[in-house]
Amino acid sequence: MNLGYARGHKLDQQFDLLEAYELDEIFSDSDLNFDVLKDPESDYRRLLDYAESGDCLVISFLEVISRDYHQLLDFINELETLKLDLIVLTSPELTLINWREVLFWASRNDQLVHPRLIKLKLKQEKNRNRETYSVFTRDPEAKQMYRDIVWRLLGKQKLRKIAKQKGIPIETVYRIQQEFKRLKLAFILAICFILAITTIKVTENFSDNLLIQIGVCVVSTLVILYNTLSDSEQS
Structure with missing residues (x-):
């Protein structure tokens, strides 16, 4: 089974990413303290109790668990003990052994990398990515990529599957999905x-009563909005 877990900041974004992935259950905690992961009453503990050997824990970001490398290593150790796999939706697919190597290296070299430089680099990459994959981009290949992603989203493909097929970060696919939803809503x-306006004009031919015209207009508009937004929720 694939079991999703969300915690801390940006819960709405986490739920969006998790719900776009094929999951059997989603658990969540609002407490930001790392100790909640040790609390027997927490949803995280319920997830581990519910999970069976071979199941996969799915989280949106590694920071959902912790920003501390040593705590993350403890987290990896626990998953290995329980024989669970890990998928981090906004990171490359790695095995627990790979994660251990990465986190161990990071914990050993933490002082060698300045956090502000990392943040600046990520911001630059994010801005470059945003400019490249945009509906207004001038790059023909990037524009074609954008259109292809939109068509795949219309086909209800999973975000992670699209990101993997196209070789781009899942955050980019998620951003394009949100942009498309806004454009769709504006069009609606x-x-x-x-x-x-058309309804009012048509109604004028049958009745001169302004209230009836407005009523018909409101009802028809609400019916259209309800059907369209209901379809959007299902997708």
């Missing part, structure tokens, strides 16, 4: 406005 509202 524009259509509703046009239909509302």
Whole structure:
């Protein structure tokens, strides 16, 4: 089974990423303290009790567990003991052995890397990525990539699958998904406005009562919005 877990900051974003992945159950804790992972009453402990050997723990970011390398190493040790796998949706797919090597190296070299430089580099990469994969990009290949991702999203493919197939970060696919949702909503509202005006004009032919015209307009608009947004929620 794939068991999702969310905790701490950006819970909405975490849930969006987790729900886009094929999961059997999702557990969550709001407590930011690392000690909650040791609390027998926490959802994290319930997840571990619920999990069976061979199951996979799925989290959005490694920081969901901790920012401390030593705590993360303890976390990896516990998963190995329970014979659980780990998937971090915003990171490359690594085995627990790979994660151990990465975290061990990071814990040994933590003082050699300045956090501000890392943050600046990530920000630069993020901005470059945002400019490259955009509906307004001038790069033909990037524009084609953007369109292809949108079509795959319309086909209800999983975000991680798209990211893996296209070789781009899952955050980029998630951003494109959110942009597409906003464009879709704007288009729906524009259509509703046009239909509302049209409905008023048509109703004028059958009744001069302004309240009836407004009522018909409101009802038809609400029906359209309800059906469209319901379809969006299901997708």
